[in-house]
Amino acid sequence: MRPLPLNLRDTYGHVRMAIYSAGLDVEIRSADHLPNGMMGCYSERTRTILIDRRLPYVAKRCTLVHELVHWSHGDDRCGLHEMRTRAETARLLISPTEYALAERMYDGNVWRIADELEVTSGIINDYRTLLHDRVAA
Numbered sequence: 001m002r003p004l005p006l007n008l009r010d011t012y013g014h015v016r017m018a019i020y021s022a023g024l025d026v027e028i029r030s031a032d033h034l035p036n037g038m039m040g041c042y043s044e045r046t047r048t049i050l051i052d053r054r055l056p057y058v059a060k061r062c063t064l065v066h067e068l069v070h071w072s073h074g075d076d077r078c079g080l081h082e083m084r085t086r087a088e089t090a091r092l093l094i095s096p097t098e099y100a101l102a103e104r105m106y107d108g109n110v111w112r113i114a115d116e117l118e119v120t121s122g123i124i125n126d127y128r129t130l131l132h133d134r135v136a137a
């Protein structure tokens, strides 16, 4: 597994810059249109991550981290190991302390928690179902 020596809770722009400065063997490109409504994709053959340039900034950030997880595992394409990738992405993007605070502050409202933590509501749902609930159980 390739290490991810980056602060992945930083902004999309900063993470992209950090990837270049760290000299990671992966190229990030913006794409005008990805098939099947995909937000991003990764190709192990070309070591390239494509991100839909029309996405909101926060969604770009979450998509980039998701695709970096595929890169770190050398997954041949997105769609492989999707549950593992989503669980790891949520873990990398969300600090348990900040999550607990936001959940109390916003009474469990997924949209407001997502807004507070600057992630998509999908990431919050993944965090809840794939990590948080499992740990709490």
Ligand SMILES: [Zn+2]
Binding pocket: 066, 070, 078, 079, 080, 082, 085
């Ligand atoms: Zn994926």
